[in-house]
Amino acid sequence: MIAVDFAAPATEAELEKLAGNLRERNFEVVIVQDGEEARTEVLKRIPDGASVHSGKSKTIEDAGLFEELMENERYDFIRKRTMKMDRATQREEMRKAGAAPDVMLGSVHAVTEAGQLVITSASGSQIGPIASGAGHLILVIGSQKIVPDLDSAFTRINEHVFPYEDARLREQIGVGTKITRTLILERDFMPGRTTIILVREPIGV
Secondary structure, three states: OOOOOOOOOOOHHHHHHHHHHHHHOOOEEEEEOOHHHHHHHHHHOOOOOOEEEEOOOHHHHHOOHHHHHHHOOOOEEHHHHHOOOOOOOOHHHHHHHHHOOOEEEEOOOEEEOOOOEEEEEOOOOOHHHHHHHOOEEEEEEEHHHEEOOHHHHHHHHHHHHHHHHHHHHHHHHOOOOOOOEEEEEOOOOOOOOEEEEEEOOOOOO
């Protein structure tokens, strides 16, 4: 397997080639410079009053989108609602709230040069809306997440992403994470559902 630096940004040629491959797979693609530009492109695509859900994504946090959605009253940010709920008594209500938002916002853990998007999860709560539940899907992807193939994608998850997430959660809540579910988006059946914001500068993990 080819050795890959999982934190290094891609070249412009690599980004353009990936964008073309993603478009062939029915994904809309926009290339931006940094997190600020990514934030602008995302917000342009969320209608006023839309229900918006987001997984716990460092990319989304780094782009300032989590803070924006928590503070902006233009949108119904589902996580803002569920954070106020009691997990012991309102678990079903929380599950249903996040299952079919108007817009699902997130990132991926790796994207292959051919355009396959790889997302892994412990609880799987974001997998459903990403796969089919959400009306529209917006993914913000730092160029450092581009890998040669699926084998490299799983290596990136196991050797680069998992150690970071496990350490972060142990520090925050005293419990680590697990890899229990992995989704591979090969393409969209029809164009129009998924927008991918490729960010030249590394963002997220």
